[in-house]
Amino acid sequence: MPKLTIEDLKKIKEKTLQETALREGGHKIRITVHMGTCGIAAGAREVMDALLQELAESQRTDIKVMASGCMGMCSSEPNVTVEVEGQDPVVYQHMNPLKMRQVFRRHVLMGEVQTDFALARVKQVN
C-alpha cells in the first residue's frame, strides 16, 4: 500500500463516515417501518428491503431507518412513517416495495408528500 497523503486521509474519512454514519447521530430524516406481526404478514419485510436498497443507492447519511412495533391500525398495514426534520410526520398505508420506492424518491429525497398513499399527516403536539 502506498503512503498516505493528507488527501488520502480525508478520502478515507469521508468513506468510513458514510459506513459508520449510524453511530454519529445528527439524522435529519427518520423513516419508520411498522413491523408488528400484522405488518410483517402484510409484507413489511419486503417494504423494508426495498427501502434499504433505495437508501444504499442514494448514499445519504442523514437518513435513519427504524423498525418499530404495530401502530394499532392493522388493517392498513404495512405502514411506514416518514419524519422530515421541521415537518409533520406522514403515515403511509398499504405499502408495497413499489410504493416504498416512490415514497423514498419523491417524498424523502425531493420533498413531495405522496398524498395518494398517505393515511394521515400527524400534527406535532408540543
Place this chain on the structure above:
Amino acid sequence: MKALRTELLICGGTACNASGSTKVRDALEVEIHKAGLQDEVRVIVTGCNGFCAQGPLLLVKPDNILYQKLTPDDVPELVLEHMLKGRPVKRLMYTAPESAEVIPYSENIPFFSKQLLWVLRNRGILDPERIDEYIARDGYLAAHKALVEMKPEEIVEEVKKSGLRGRGGAGFPTGLKWEFASRSPGEIKYVLCNADEGDPGAFMDRSVLEADPHAVLEGMIIAGKAIGAHQGYIYCRAEYPLALRRLDIAINQAREYGLLGKDILGSGFDFDIEVYQGAGAFVCGEETALMQSIEGKRGMPRPRPPFPAQRGLWNRPSVLNNVETLANIPQIILKGGDWYASVGTQGSKGTKVFALSGAVNNIGLVEVPMGTTLKEIIYEIGGGIRNNRKFKAVQLGGPSGGCVPGHLLDTPTDYEAIAKVGAIMGSGGMIVMDEGTCMVDMARFFLDFCQEESCGKCTPCREGTRRMLQILEKITHGEGEMSDLKELKELAYFIKDSALCGLGQTAPNPVLSTLQYFEDEYEEHILERHCKAGVCTSLFKARCINACPLGQDVPGYISLVAEGRYEEAISLIYQTNPLPGVCGRVCTHPCMEVCMRAQTDEALAIPKIKRFASDMARLRRLKPRLVRREDGKEKVAIIGGGPAGLSAAFYLALMGYKPHIYEELPELGGMLRYGIPPYRLPRDVLDEEIRFILSLGVEVHTNCRIGREISFKELLAQYPAVFVGIGAHKSQKMGVLGEDHPRVLGGAEFLRNYQLGNVPDVGKKVAVIGGGNVAIDVARTVRRMGADVTILYRRERKDMPAYEEEVEDALAEGIQLRTLVAPKRIMESGKRLVIELDQCELGEFDSSGRRKPVPIEGCVVTEEYDTIFAAVGQTSDIEGLGGLLTKRGVIPADKFTLETNLEGVFAGGDVVLGPARVVDALAHGKKAAVQIDKYLSKKKNREPVGISEVKIEVTMKVPEEVTKQPREEMPKLAPEERVKGFKEVELGYDEGRAKTECLRCLRCDVKL
C-alpha cells in the same frame, strides 16, 4: 445492495470479555442470520464502554438503546423483538437502583450523562481494530497538523498552554517536560509511553489502549516531532493481552498507511513505535526502572538527576508519558491549548479518567472534568454505596495514595486540593469503601503490596516497609501496643524522606492517611483488641459476637438452647448481658446485620432466641449461675436507673462493690420503662429482671434527682466513685414557628407521662413528626388511645432511622405514613392546630450519603390536627451536675475509659453517646464497672477484682448440610387485637420453633 439500518456495538473490553461478551456476539451473528437480517443489521466489537459492572453491554445504533448483562440465551428474543419487530426489550435494559425505573437510552443513564468524554471520546463507538474508523473520527489529522504545519516549539507551546499535567500520577506539566527534552542536545532521542499500569483497582490505561489505541500512537508521533525523536517505545505489561494485541494491530495498520515509518504523510518526518512487554513488576512503572527494563536489565530505579529529559533510555534524552496523557495530545493539537484549558480548575485542566471500583453501585471507568467533586463521582455517577450501606472512605491513587473520609467528600478532583487532604490524584484509581472495611487492614493490604513489589535496591524501602508491615500485622492480630503507632509514624516519615524512588517514597502513604483520619480504629485494635468492621479475624470468634457491643457469645447460647440446656443458656447469656428478656425484645440486633447465614437465606433471629431462653428460664424458675466476689468494698453512686446504670450496678455488685442508684423518676428502668411502650416490653419482664439485679445487693433511691434532692457536690463527697448514666429524655426542638403551642407535645415527654399515668387528651386526629423509634412508639401508643395517626417524615421511608419491623407493625395497625414532607409552621385555628407542610423532593447528597430533602417551591399543604407530636430527636437533661464538663449537650467522656474531667467520675450511655441503642448503654455500664474497679483498686494499691466468668461447656459442632430454610416466623397478635390495648404484640417462639431456628446457626465460632 441494501443499506445498513442498525449497528450493534458490543463491548469487547477485558471486563465484558470476562463476563462473556464473545459468546453473546457469536449468538448475535447466528440469530441475525436466522432472521435474515445480515444485510440490515451489523455487529461491531468495540473497546471498553466503561460501565463494566453491567457487562456484557450492547449499544444499539442509531436508537442509542443500551442493553446490559446479556447472556447468549437473551439473544434470540432480543433479535426477534428489537431487530425484527422494532420492540425494544425492557427487561434487558438498565434499571436505576434507587427508583427501580427502566432507562432505555444510554444518554439518560446517570452513569453516562454526568461524564465528559475527551480521552475516551471514541470508547465503545468504534472498532479499535480498524484504523479507518479512527480516521473517520478525525484520526491522524492532528499528526498531519503537527508534522506539516507546526514547528516543534509551537507544539510545545500549545501543550504548555493547555495546562495538561502528567496523568500517571505525579502531575508534572507535560509541556514543560517536552520543552526540557527538546532543548537537550543530541541526535537520538526517544518518546516512551508508560502503560505499566499496576495499581490494584486501576484500569484506565488498559481501557484506553483497548478502545482507542491509535489515539496513543498519534500522541506519540506528535511528541516525537516536538522533541526531535524518531523512535518510540510503549512499555506495556504482559498481563494485558488484549491491549497488546490491539496495539499490535494498530501499529501494523498505521505502518501500512505510512502513518508510522519514513516520511509520514509526506512531511519528511520519520517516526516508528515498538511495543516492549513488561513482566508485571510494579516498580517498572517508575520511569528510571522502566528504562532499565527496556534496556534489557533488571528493572530497578536509579537516582535522579540526571532526569530522563537529559539522560534517559540508553543515556539519550527521553520523554516518558502515561497512556492517558498521550491520548489527550491529538485533540489539544487539533482544537488548541485554550480549548483544553477552558475546562477544569485553576491548576488542573481538562478531564481525568477514574477507575471507580469497590463498594459503589456503578463500577466502571468514568471521565469527568477536573474539579468535579468526589461526592459527585461516587454518588451521582457511581450511584452511591451498594446494598444501602454507609460510606466510610475512598482510596485515591492506590498503594501510593491516601484515603479521604466522608466529611471531605466535597473535595474537588484537582491535584493540589487532593494532596491537601492527604491523598494523591494518582493515575486515577478510586476505590470506595463502606463500613465493612477495616482501615487498619486496608493499610496493611497496600503496604503488603508495596513490600512485595519493592525491588530491594534501597534499604529504607526494602527493610522499612517490611518492618512497617510487621507492625501492622501485629496490630491486626491483636498484639499491638500504643507505642507501635509512634514507631509506624517515625518509620513512615523516614522512608518517605530516604527511599530512592516513588514506590518507596509513597509506600507509607496509606498508613499515614489512615492514621490521620482513622486513628481511633488503630486504637480500638490495640486497646480493646476489637475490629469493629469485623475484618481482622484473629480478634474474634464469630462476626455476630464481634458486632455486639456486649460481645455476647451468640453461637454459644444458641447451641445450648438447641440442646435444651436452658439453665446453662441463661447462665451464659448473663455473663455478658444483665437484661436478657429486655434485649430479646427491644434490641436492634447489630449481630443480625453481619450474620453469615444471610448469604444462604436470611440472618438468624438472634434476639428472638435470646428471648426464648429468658422465657424458659422464667417459666422453669431457673436462676443464672454467676460468680460473686466479695473483694470490692466501696460504695459507688450511680446517677440514672436506666440500662446503663442497671448494667453498671449489676457488674459492680458481682465484684463485691456497693452500688447505690439515684433515680429521678418513681421507678427504675429509664427509657426502657418511660420510653418503650408495654406492647413491646411487658412490665412484668422488666420488673423481674430489675429485681434480680437488685437482689445482688444494690441500694436504690428513687424520686431523687441530683441537684434537687441531693447536690452533686454532696454526692461526690459521699462516694469515692460516681457513674453518670442519664438517658436522653428531653425532646429536641424542631425549629419550627409555633412549636411552643401547648398542644404541640414532645414525643419522649408524652411517653413518660403516659407511663406515669398523666395521659393528656390528644383528640381524634394526631400527627407525629419524625422517623425514629420514638416517633413510632408515640404513634402506636396514640393509636391505642383510639386516635387517627399520621407520621410525617421529611425523607424517604428507606431513610427512616426507626427499626424496619416496627414501621411495618405500625402500618399494619392502621397508622398512616407520609414521607417527603417537612413542617414549616404551626398555628392555632379554633380548637385545632393547623400545620403548614413543605412538600419536598430529593436534592443533592448530604454527608450521610442520603439525598437531602429540598422543599419544592410553592408546594405547601395545610392540614389540621388536634395534637401534634415532635419526635425528631432527644437529648439528656444534664442540669445540676456542677463542675462536670459538657459539650453540645453530652459529656465528652474518654472513649476507652469513660473518665470525665472530674477524678472518680465516669459517664456512659446516652449522656455520652447521644440517644443510643439499649445495647450500647448496657455495654457502657459494663465498661464503667470495669473502669471503676480499676480506679478504686489502684487507689487502694490492690489488683483489680475483675469480672469472673462461670465455665460453661458448649458443644463445638457445625451443621453437616446447609439447605435453604427461611427464618422461623414470630407469632404476633392480630393487628385488630393489638390496637385495643397494650398487650405484647410478639408472642414468642415455642420450643419447637426456637430449636428449629437455632439449628440454622452455621456455628462460625467453631474453628475447624
